[in-house]
Amino acid sequence: MLSRLLGEYLLEERLVTPEQFRRVLDRAASAKVKIGTLAINAGYMAAAQVEEVHELQKTRDLRFGDLAVEKGYLTDAQLQELLHTQSKEDLLLGQSLVEEGLFSWGRFEAILRDYREKNAIDEKQFEAIRRGDVEALVWILFRGRNVLKQQFFVKYISLFLRNVIRFLDAGASLVPETADTYGDFPHVTIQLFKGKVPFFSAVAAKEDVFLPLASRFAGEKMERFDAFAQASIAEFLNLVNGLFAVNCSHEGVEMDLLPPFTEQNVGFGGDLEIVRVPVGTNAGVFTLFVAPETPRSLLRKLEGGH
Amino acid sequence: MDVKEKLTVLVCDDSMLVRKKLRNQLLALAEMVILEAEDGATAVELYREHKPDLVFMDIVMPVKDGIVALEEIREIDPSARVVMASSVGTSQNLKRAIDAGAFDFVQKPSTDARIANIVRRILEEGDHA
Numbered sequence: 001m002l003s004r005l006l007g008e009y010l011l012e013e014r015l016v017t018p019e020q021f022r023r024v025l026d027r028a029a030s031a032k033v034k035i036g037t038l039a040i041n042a043g044y045m046a047a048a049q050v051e052e053v054h055e056l057q058k059t060r061d062l063r064f065g066d067l068a069v070e071k072g073y074l075t076d077a078q079l080q081e082l083l084h085t086q087s088k089e090d091l092l093l094g095q096s097l098v099e100e101g102l103f104s105w106g107r108f109e110a111i112l113r114d115y116r117e118k119n120a121i122d123e124k125q126f127e128a129i130r131r132g133d134v135e136a137l138v139w140i141l142f143r144g145r146n147v148l149k150q151q152f153f154v155k156y157i158s159l160f161l162r163n164v165i166r167f168l169d170a171g172a173s174l175v176p177e178t179a180d181t182y183g184d185f186p187h188v189t190i191q192l193f194k195g196k197v198p199f200f201s202a203v204a205a206k207e208d209v210f211l212p213l214a215s216r217f218a219g220e221k222m223e224r225f226d227a228f229a230q231a232s233i234a235e236f237l238n239l240v241n242g243l244f245a246v247n248c249s250h251e252g253v254e255m256d257l258l259p260p261f262t263e264q265n266v267g268f269g270g271d272l273e274i275v276r277v278p279v280g281t282n283a284g285v286f287t288l289f290v291a292p293e294t295p296r297s298l299l300r301k302l303e304g305g306h
Numbered sequence: 307m308d309v310k311e312k313l314t315v316l317v318c319d320d321s322m323l324v325r326k327k328l329r330n331q332l333l334a335l336a337e338m339v340i341l342e343a344e345d346g347a348t349a350v351e352l353y354r355e356h357k358p359d360l361v362f363m364d365i366v367m368p369v370k371d372g373i374v375a376l377e378e379i380r381e382i383d384p385s386a387r388v389v390m391a392s393s394v395g396t397s398q399n400l401k402r403a404i405d406a407g408a409f410d411f412v413q414k415p416s417t418d419a420r421i422a423n424i425v426r427r428i429l430e431e432g433d434h435a
Contacts, residue, residue, distance in 0.1 A: 218323055231323040238321070238366070239414060242393025246413075249396035257366045257394055259320055 006093055007176040009115045016102055018178060025175060025280060027096040035064045037095045038082040039074060040109065047105035049073045138174075152197070153290055156244055157277055160288055163240045164279055168213045175280035181287055182276075184267035187225070189234050191241050191260040192294060197253060200294045203237055204266070205286035212283040234260040263298075271295045313338040313428065314356060318349035318372065319364040319391070324414070328362055328391070331421045336429070346375030353379045353386065360428050362412075365392040365399055373402045380407045389424055391416055 007025070010016045016024065036053065039045035045053075045068065053067050060067065065083065068074040074082070094108050103111065116126060135158040164172045185204035193199035205213075207225040214232035215222045222229045238260050245255045268274050274295060277288040315338055317328050325342050332338060341356060343349040347370040349363065361379065365372040372390060379386045390403045393414040403411055412420055 218327075228322055228326075231321050235321045235323045239393045242366075242395070242414065245394050245396050249398065254396060254398045259366055259368050 005119075005174075006112070006115060009119070010097075010111070011176055015111065016097070020100065020102060021176070024093065024096045024100050024102070025285075027099060028093055034095055035068070035079070035082050036105075039068065039078075040094075040105065042078070042082065044078050044082070045073050047109045050105055152199075153275055155247070156199075156201075156290060157275075157288070159244055159247065160240050160277075161279065163236075163243070164281070167236060167239075168216055169281040169283065172279055172281045175278050175285055177276055177278055180285075181278055182267070182269060184265050185287070186265060187230070187233075187262060188264075188266040189230070189237055189260055189262045190298070191234075191237050192258045193241065193245070193255045194258060195254060195256045197248075197255055198293055199255070200289070200291040201237065201241060202289040203233065203286055204289065205284070209281075209284035209286050213281065213286070230262045234262060266298060268295050269297055271297060312336075313360065313425070314341065314358040315339070316341045316343065316349060316352055316356070316358040316361040318343040318346065318361065318367070318375065320344050320367040321364075324364065324391075328416065328421070331416070331418055332425065334418070335422055335425050346370030346372055346378075349375050350378045350382070354382055357383065359387065360409075360425070361386065361388040362391045363388050365390060365394055365403075373399070373406055376403065376408060377406045387428065 007021060011018065011021060036045070036050040040047055040050055049068075049071075053064055053071065053073065056062075056067050056071075057064060062070075065074065065079045069076060069079055094105075094112070097103050097108060098105055115121075135154065138154045138157045138161075161172070161174065186206050187210055188202050188204040190200070190202040193201070210233055211222060211225045211229055213236075214225070214229040217236045218228075218232040222232075238257070241257055241260075245257060248255050268276075268289060271291070273293070274289050274291045277290070278285050279288060313336065315332055317325050317332075317340060319325050319328070322344070325344070329340050329342070332340060339358075341352050341358060343352050345367050346363075349361065349372075350370070352358075353361065363372040363376055367375075372392065376388045376390065379388055384407075386407075387409040388407070389410045389412055390399075390408045391412040391414060392399065395411060395413045400411060410424055412424070
């Protein structure tokens with residue numbers, strides 16, 4: 001979950017170009033977190049020690065963890081703990097930045113520190129993000145933004161992400177917005193909430209991103225993004241929205257849903273009311289859009305086309 | 307010994323994905339005749355024509371929502387067994403479903419075990435024919 005926060009920071013500070021960042025995300029999507037990355041993350045090893053062990057590995061045919069223990073940088077217990085968390089940790093971004101040759105580990109460590117200072121993210125919040133606490137991350141992302149019904153959106157986006165992780169891709173995370181988010185999308189699935197709290201939700205992507213996700217949700221291989229695949233994406237959105245309505249109902253807010261529908265070649269331009277949430281998965285990036293009401297640009301298209 | 311007639315089940319959901327999944331879940335349990343509808347209005351017509359032993363009914367659907375369809379089916383047949391299967395199990399919907407005489411409520415995504423349990427209850431009641 002760090003990738004969205006840090007990614008935005010890296011792009012804003014022009015520490016990486018969008019093109020470099022795309023390559024880093026691709027690499028991160030297919031990589032596994034290395035023990036050295038985890039050791040820095042856990043505070044067991046300094047960046048310089050990790051680099052020293054990497055150097056040693058060039059001349060000695062030993063695994064990183066074994067060398068680090070031999071050098072006294074890690075205890076056996078620490079290594080076991082790191083091996084255990086290796087498959088879960090979400091620090092692929094840092095690792096991928098280093099592997100792309102953009103930064104050294106030392107530089108990455110400094111960037112991480114600067115980022116936390118500039119954004120006033122305390123230790124507790126940072127740990128929550130590292131643990132994959134989606135709600136903590138979403139709060140930080142939308143902090144200070146003039147977003148209506150902010151708390152409402154935070155809960156919705158958190159629930160949405162948890163279900164992406166549950167049903168579509170266990171390694172999914174929020175990624176930075178790019179210019180693509182403001183253009184038209186080939187496929188957009190929309191569902192509206194009505195009642196006391198009207199609310200607009202949509203997911204949008206290209207076919208090659210939606211197709212593998214639709215296959216996963218349906219539990220069967222699909223070859224084309226046909227009506228059945230579209231139904232799978234629509235049902236995923238419907239499922240999340242249904243759960244959200246149930247949660248709201250438990251808190252005394254009754255909401256109704258309208259059936260989901262899919263539109264082709266729709267975008268939301270620069271509409272300020274819309275919250276854009278790009279989600280990185282191993283199939284590629286898709287975007288969740290949420291807004292207090294149906295965007296005017298979409299209404300015009302719907303009125304004109306139907 | 308008499309051979310029991312096959313169960314007839316009507317599956318009503320606007321999502322073709324959900325209809326297919328539910329169909330597969332049901333056919334894995336027993337041989338049965340499955341009818342499909344993609345909105346509440348079609349479901350009411352199919353019910354009137356075929357009098358199925360069991361109905362699985364979504365709530366949020368175009369044309370006619372599932373709870374209105376449930377009410378109309380119960381008017382046609384007060385003993386109709388209609389299971390509401392929806393992702394929107396809000397207290398409001400649960401209350402409406404109970405008031406309208408729903409047989410059960412399944413929160414989506416429906417598990418094989420939950421569907422099997424409902425079908426078993428119908429089979430045990432044994433008055434389908």
